[in-house]
Amino acid sequence: MAKGTAKQRYNIAIRILHKLVALCIILQFIIGFFFDSLFANFYPSTFMMLHKSIGLSTLILVILLILIRLVSKKLPYGNTLPKPQIFLAKVVHFGMYVCIILMSLSGFIASQLFQYPFWYFDLVQIPVFLPHNAALGAQIFSLHPIVAYILLVLVILHILAVIYHRFIVKDSILKRIW
Numbered sequence: 001m002a003k004g005t006a007k008q009r010y011n012i013a014i015r016i017l018h019k020l021v022a023l024c025i026i027l028q029f030i031i032g033f034f035f036d037s038l039f040a041n042f043y044p045s046t047f048m049m050l051h052k053s054i055g056l057s058t059l060i061l062v063i064l065l066i067l068i069r070l071v072s073k074k075l076p077y078g079n080t081l082p083k084p085q086i087f088l089a090k091v092v093h094f095g096m097y098v099c100i101i102l103m104s105l106s107g108f109i110a111s112q113l114f115q116y117p118f119w120y121f122d123l124v125q126i127p128v129f130l131p132h133n134a135a136l137g138a139q140i141f142s143l144h145p146i147v148a149y150i151l152l153v154l155v156i157l158h159i160l161a162v163i164y165h166r167f168i169v170k171d172s173i174l175k176r177i178w
Helices: 012-034 044-071 083-113 134-141 143-169
Strands: 118-120 124-126
Touching: 012 044, 012 083, 012 143, 044 083, 044 118, 083 134, 083 143, 134 143
Parallel strands: none
Antiparallel strands: 118 124
């Protein structure tokens, strides 16, 4: 192992959930950022159903990931990482969790307030259970794109950290999660 900073791995549940959340976020960025310019022209209701379904799935997955991380063995960052980098890693991870939850909830709650039911992956209808309030729905939904851009910045920082560890530091910290 090169410059062994990670001899331990996260448990299998954390590793699988991390990959699933990453996949969901990538799909959400593609559908969300290109919806109006591309997907709205081709089966907009299908892509909106997918966006909402993946968003709800992401919320569930990230809550599971957080809960499992809270009860799982904590892995040390290792003594090769400077304290500012450890602090930044924690801030970025926490920020991504908060943004994912805010993204999912702002979309879901706004849809509820707009009275837009949807079919979860065309399998189960998610009923509307909040009263109609388009003004409040618009206010809540106004957070959706703002949080999306903040999440995008955090994801880019996360990817840059991966590149930094893999190609510059050449440590084995990435083996903990992959």
